[in-house]
Every structure is written in C-alpha cells, then in structure tokens.
Amino acid sequence: MTRATWRTRVGFVLAAVGSAVGLGNIWRFPWLTAQNGGGAFLLLYLLVVVLVGVPGLLGEMVIGRRSGRNPVGAFGALCGDRWRPLGGLALFASVVVLSFYSVVGGWILRYTLASATGAYFSAPQEYFAAIDYGVGAAGFHALFLLATAAVVYVGVDRGIEVATTVMVPGIVLMLGGLAVWAGTLDGATGGYEFYLSLDLSYLRANFFDVLGAAAGQALFTLSVGAGAMLTYASYLGEDRSLAADGTLIAGLNTGIGVLAGLVIFPLLFSLGVDPGAGGPGALFISLAGAFADLPYSNLVGVAFFGVVLLAALSSSISIYEVLVSYLVDEHGASRGGATAAVGTLFLVTGSGAALSPSLFTLLADTIANLALTAGLLGFLLFDGWVLGRLALEEYELGAGRIATLAGRPWFVAIAVILPLFLAFTFVTGIGGVVGVTPTAGQAGAIAVAAVGGCIALFSRRSRA
Ligand code: TRP
Numbered sequence: 121m122t123r124a125t126w127r128t129r130v131g132f133v134l135a136a137v138g139s140a141v142g143l144g145n146i147w148r149f150p151w152l153t154a155q156n157g158g159g160a161f162l163l164l165y166l167l168v169v170v171l172v173g174v175p176g177l178l179g180e181m182v183i184g185r186r187s188g189r190n191p192v193g194a195f196g197a198l199c200g201d202r203w204r205p206l207g208g209l210a211l212f213a214s215v216v217v218l219s220f221y222s223v224v225g226g227w228i229l230r231y232t233l234a235s236a237t238g239a240y241f242s243a244p245q246e247y248f249a250a251i252d253y254g255v256g257a258a259g260f261h262a263l264f265l266l267a268t269a270a271v272v273y274v275g276v277d278r279g280i281e282v283a284t285t286v287m288v289p290g291i292v293l294m295l296g297g298l299a300v301w302a303g304t305l306d307g308a309t310g311g312y313e314f315y316l317s318l319d320l321s322y323l324r325a326n327f328f329d330v331l332g333a334a335a336g337q338a339l340f341t342l343s344v345g346a347g348a349m350l351t352y353a354s355y356l357g358e359d360r361s362l363a364a365d366g367t368l369i370a371g372l373n374t375g376i377g378v379l380a381g382l383v384i385f386p387l388l389f390s391l392g393v394d395p396g397a398g399g400p401g402a403l404f405i406s407l408a409g410a411f412a413d414l415p416y417s418n419l420v421g422v423a424f425f426g427v428v429l430l431a432a433l434s435s436s437i438s439i440y441e442v443l444v445s446y447l448v449d450e451h452g453a454s455r456g457g458a459t460a461a462v463g464t465l466f467l468v469t470g471s472g473a474a475l476s477p478s479l480f481t482l483l484a485d486t487i488a489n490l491a492l493t494a495g496l497l498g499f500l501l502f503d504g505w506v507l508g509r510l511a512l513e514e515y516e517l518g519a520g521r522i523a524t525l526a527g528r529p530w531f532v533a534i535a536v537i538l539p540l541f542l543a544f545t546f547v548t549g550i551g552g553v554v555g556v557t558p559t560a561g562q563a564g565a566i567a568v569a570a571v572g573g574c575i576a577l578f579s580r581r582s583r584a
Contacts, residue, residue: 136352145377154394182515192211210345217492231425232428311390361523500535504536
C-alpha cells in the first residue's frame with residue numbers, strides 16, 4: 121500500500137499548527153506565566169521558542185521527511201536497525217503526553233457541556249474537585265479519546281487534514297472574537313499590564329527556574345520531542361522549504377498563544393481573580409467560576425470551552441497518529457487495527473491518570489518535560505552526528521535563499537548548542553525529581569560531559 125501524503129501544503133501547515141496549538145497554549149501557559157513572574161516569563165519563553173524551539177522543530181521534521189517513516193522506522197531506514205531503539209524514546213514521550221492530555225481533554229469536554237446548563241456556576245471550586253479525578257473523569261477521558269480516534273481512523277489526508285483545516289481557522293476566529301470582547305470588560309487593562317509588563321528583577325532573582333519552565337513549555341507547545349512533527353513531516357509528498365514551513369508553524373502557534381493570553385488575563389483581572397492561584401486548576405476554577413458573573417454566561421462558557429476543545433483535539437490527534445503510524449509502518453497493521461490497539465493502550469494509561477491524581481501530576485509536571493527533552497535530544501544528536509551532512513542536505517531541499525544561508529548555523533546549533541542546552545535543563549529537571557538542586561555550574565558540567573559522551577558514542581557507532 122502506498123503511504124498517505126498531505127493533499128496541500130496549507131493542509132500540512134494547518135495540521136501542524138493544530139498539533140502545536142492546544143492545551144499548552146490555553147491551559148498550561150497562563151498559570152505558568154503567572155507563577156513565573158508574568159512578562160518576564162513571556163519574554164524568555166519567546167526567546168527559547170525562537171532559539172531552541174524552531175531549530176529543534178526543523179531537526180525533527182528533517183528526519184521525518186527524509187525517511188518517510190514513523191520515529192522508530194525513520195532511524196532504522198536512514199542509518200540501520202541499530203538506531204531504532206532511539207525512536208523508542210519518542211514513542212515513550214507520546215504515551216506519556218497523551219495519557220494525561222486526554223484526561224484534561226475530558227475535563228474540557230465536560231466543561232463545554234456543563235457550561236450549557238451552568239452546572240458549575242454556583243460552586244466552581246467544589247464542582248472541579250468533584251469531577252477532576254475518578255470514574256467520571258475516566259469516562260470523559262474515554263469520550264475525548266474516542267473523538268481523537270475517529271479522526272485518526274479516517275486517515276491522514278481525509279481525516280486529519282480535513283478536520284484541522286476546519287478547526288484551526290475556527291480556533292483563530294473564536295479566540296479573536298473572545299479577545300475583543302474581553303477587552304471591553306471593566307478592569308481589563310490590569311490584565312494587559314500584568315501580561316505585558318516586564319519585571320526584570322524577578323527574572324534576575326529566579327533566572328534558572330524561569331528558564332527551565334520556559335524551555336519545557338517551548339517544547340511542549342511546539343509539539344516537539346515526541347515524534348508528532350516528525351510523523352507529520354513524513355507525510356510530505358514534495359520537498360518544499362521545511363525552514364519556511366517550520367517558521368510559519370512556530371509563528372502561528374506563538375501568535376495564537378499570545379492571543380489566548382489576551383483573552384484570559386483581561387478576563388481574570390476584570391473579575392479580580394489572581395492568575396497564579398489554582399495552578400493547573402486555574403482555568404477550571406478561577407476562570408470558569410468567573411463566567412457565572414458575566415452576562416450570557418452560558419454562551420460565554422460554551423464558546424470558550426468549545427474553542428479549547430477544538431484546540432485540544434487537533435493536538436491529541438497528532439500524538440495518537442505517531443503510534444498508529446508506527447504500527448502501520450513497522451508491523452503491517454491496518455489503520456483500523458492500529459487505531460483500535462492504540463486506543464486500548466490509552467484507555468488503560470489514561471484511566472490510570474484519571475483515577476490517580478498522583479500519577480497524573482507525575483506525568484504532567486515531571487515525566488512529560490523530561491521525556492520530551494530526551495526525545496528531542498535523541499533527534500538532534502542523530503541529525504548532527506549520525507545523519508550529518510545528509511541532515512543539512514535534507515534541510516536545504518526546497519529552501520529559499522535566506523533559509524539556505526541559515527543552514528550551516530542551524531546545523532551547528534542542533535548538533536552542539538541545543539543538545540547542551542537540553543541536557544542542562546534535563547539535569548536540573550532530574551535534580552528536582554530526586555531532590556538535589558545542582559548549582560548552575562554543576563549542572564553545566566554534567567551536561568557537557570553527557571553530551572560529549574553521547575557525541576563520541578554516536579559518531580563511533582555510526583562509523584562501525
Ligand atoms: N502542543 C500541544 C499543546 O500545546 C500538545 C502536543 C501535541 C504535544 N502534540 C505533542 C506536546 C507532542 C508534546 C509532543 O497543547
């Protein structure tokens with residue numbers, strides 16, 4: 121059977137933007153921003169997106185387009201079977217991310233419905249506490265998963281491409297409308313000030329914490345590290361400029377993320393709610409609770425959670441597709457069989473996260489960041505030290521003049537600089553898990569040693 125391809129370039133870009141724009145932009149971003157000093161976080165996050173996210177995204181897409189395979193098959197097809205296990209990192213990251221993501225997707229689905237009836241209006245805190253984990257949460261998680269599976273089952277071009285081509289413009293229009301409306305609320309200016317004002321003293325005092333949070337968020341929001349973008353790029357039929365597409369994808373994702381902030385912060389401030397309060401529950405407690413005080417509250421609630429639901433679905437589709445493409449490419453499964461098998465897996469892992477708050481938190485707060493970082497590290501070291509020249513060649517296929525000029529710097533960045541940076545954040549992240557806080561110097565030294573060791577190993581093995 122011939123492998124599927126996107127029908128149009130716009131279709132690919134929108135599918136990738138749909139993957140990128142999701143709960144990361146709307147649910148995770150506001151409370152991270154609030155917890156990390158507002159504008160200071162925004163600034164650092166934007167920098168990391170440009171300097172690490174975009175080159176990393178290209179490093180991932182290069183492997184997908186060159187091989188025309190899923191992450192595991194890609195490594196094998198390009199450089200021999202002994203590299204296949206490296207792709208396993210990406211599959212692992214996909215499982216981690218979707219296992220908690222679909223639980224939050226289930227919450228969103230439930231809130232979309234509950235907004236219509238106003239179920240949470242009178243006691244938002246109690247409502248969220250009653251539905252967040254447990255059998256009901258597992259049930260809604262399963263419904264969200266089913267919706268994801270339905271799109272994936274229909275296929276790459278007729279399912280994913282068609283769905284995201286409708287969803288992404290819908291998300292932009294609805295968020296734009298909500299942002300304009302939020303600006304008309306009394307007290308909205310306080311929200312803009314918090315969001316856009318820069319408190320450098322906060323940044324100076326907490327630099328490495330803010331940097332770590334910004335880096336994790338940049339990878340998460342660009343869907344990098346789990347092989348989703350690799351898989352999407354593997355369905356590209358022609359060699360157009362990856363650099364142009366990648367920049368466009370990242371630009372649209374960031375723009376839509378900032379737009380989401382322009383909805384959420386004015387809303388919170390106009391209603392006198394502290395944006396940092398509530399952490400991951402902020403969207404569901406502070407924001408949803410605040411809807412009750414607004415005119416047309418049911419409509420506002422349905423519109424808001426409806427957009428978030430679309431955004432979440434177009435993201436979960438991309439993670440689900442990673443595993444489906446793996447089963448189809450490598451094990452000769454039919455699309456239907458693969459979709460069912462992947463669904464069964466996530467039914468189990470996601471239900472685990474829905475039933476156990478501690479498992480959920482472990483996955484969402486800690487393991488996801490680490491797994492994505494490790495996954496991207498694997499891709500980039502492979503590009504730099506195993507594929508080598510071929511990675512640069514693939515990047516240059518279809519690239520315009522400016523992108524071609526940026527080729528060599530890009531290659532140096534993904535082969536050396538980004539791995540050092542990623543290893544550094546990985547080490548500080550692991551330190552947080554085991555409860556030791558290395559100094560920046562110690563973490564840096566470990567990162568240099570680890571990356572150096574990997575480079576030596578990778579280049580030896582690729583010549584062997
Ligand atoms: N980027 C999406 C968001 O911000 C989530 C997502 C989709 C993702 N695919 C991914 C995150 C792959 C990491 C890896 O909501």
